[in-house]
Amino acid sequence: MNGSELAAVLDTACERLASTGDELRELDAEVGDGDLGITITKGAAAVRTRLATLDADALPNEVVLAAVDAFGTANPSTYASLVSSGVKAGAKAIELTEVSTAEVVAFGRVVAETIARRGKSAVGDKTILDALVPSLDAAELSADGGALEAAITAAATGIAETAAIAAKKGRAAWAGDRGIGVADAGATAYLRFLEALR
Numbered sequence: 001m002n003g004s005e006l007a008a009v010l011d012t013a014c015e016r017l018a019s020t021g022d023e024l025r026e027l028d029a030e031v032g033d034g035d036l037g038i039t040i041t042k043g044a045a046a047v048r049t050r051l052a053t054l055d056a057d058a059l060p061n062e063v064v065l066a067a068v069d070a071f072g073t074a075n076p077s078t079y080a081s082l083v084s085s086g087v088k089a090g091a092k093a094i095e096l097t098e099v100s101t102a103e104v105v106a107f108g109r110v111v112a113e114t115i116a117r118r119g120k121s122a123v124g125d126k127t128i129l130d131a132l133v134p135s136l137d138a139a140e141l142s143a144d145g146g147a148l149e150a151a152i153t154a155a156a157t158g159i160a161e162t163a164a165i166a167a168k169k170g171r172a173a174w175a176g177d178r179g180i181g182v183a184d185a186g187a188t189a190y191l192r193f194l195e196a197l198r
C-alpha cells in the first residue's frame with residue numbers, strides 16, 4: 001500500500017467512524033462528560049479535510065502524521081492528545097513502506113508504549129490499552145490476510161473483559177463502581193476505528 005492508497009483507506013474509515021459519535025457520546029456520558037462523541041466526529045472530519053490537501057506522492061508516514069495532527073488539534077481532549085502523541089511517536093520510530101502487518105504492529109507497539117507512559121496507565125486499567133494491546137498481539141500471531149479480523153476480535157474481547165471492572169484512569173475512574181458493566185468509551189472508539197477499516 002502506498003501513501004495515496006493509505007490516505008484513501010483512512011478517508012473511508014473516518015467517513016464511517018463519524019456515524020459512531022452518538023454511541024461514543026452515550027458510553028462516555030455514563031461515567032464521564034460525554035465529550036468523546038464530539039472528539040471522534042470532529043476529529044474524523046478534520047482528518048478527512050487534511051487528507052484531501054495531501055500531494056498524491058505523499059509517503060505513508062506523511063499521511064499518518066498529517067491525519068493524526070488533524071485529529072489531535074480538532075478539539076481539546078485528553079484522549080485526542082494521548083492518541084495523537086502516541087501515533088506521532090510511532091511515525092518517528094517506524095517507517096511504513098508497504099504498510100504490512102509487521103510494520104503496522106511494530107508501529108502500534110510504539111503507540112501503546114507511548115500512551116502507557118504519557119497516560120501513566122497499563123493494560124487492565126480500563127483504557128484504550130485494553131483494546132489496543134490485545135489487538136496487536138492477535139494481529140502479530142494471525143495468518144496472512146487475517147490480521148484485521150484477528151485484531152477486531154481481540155479488541156472486542158479486551159473491552160468486554162474490562163467492562164466488568166471499574167476504571168482506574170481518567171475521568172471514568174471518578175465514577176468508581178458506577179462504571180462496572182460499562183464498556184470503556186475510548187477503547188470502544190478504537191474498536192470502531194478498526195471496524196471502519198474493514
Ligand SMILES: [Mg+2]
Binds near residue numbers: 028033034036171
Ligand atoms: Mg470524556
